Amino acid sequence: MDVHINGTIVPHTLIDLGVAINVITKDTMLELNLQGSLRKTTIVLQLAVHSIVTREGIAKDVMVSIDSWEDPTDFLVLQPKAKITRYPLILA
Numbered sequence: 001m002d003v004h005i006n007g008t009i010v011p012h013t014l015i016d017l018g019v020a021i022n023v024i025t026k027d028t029m030l031e032l033n034l035q036g037s038l039r040k041t042t043i044v045l046q047l048a049v050h051s052i053v054t055r056e057g058i059a060k061d062v063m064v065s066i067d068s069w070e071d072p073t074d075f076l077v078l079q080p081k082a083k084i085t086r087y088p089l090i091l092a
Contacts, residue, residue, distance in 0.1 A: 002066070003065070010032070022075045024078075026077055034062055038056065038077060039059075040057050054079055058074055058075065060074050
């Protein structure tokens with residue numbers, strides 16, 4: 001399944017319909033030129049190992065196309081300590 005954001009194909013996208021949050025890395029957000037949609041947030045993301053992840057904000061109303069489906073989507077923008085190359089975003 002091809003995922004398109006701003007006309008760009010995003011490879012290696014993890015799509016998990018059982019998850020209730022969409023996540024994108026800050027690096028991927030910048031590569032897709034989405035910084036204009038970034039809004040501040042007070043959300044705190046706690047992982048299963050009880051660590052807290054730093055969030056950069058929420059990218060609001062990003063148009064995501066998957067095959068014939070297109071929908072505005074909000075993403076929680078995270079800045080991981082290590083560069084993530086395998087899955088730059090998670091769609092739920």
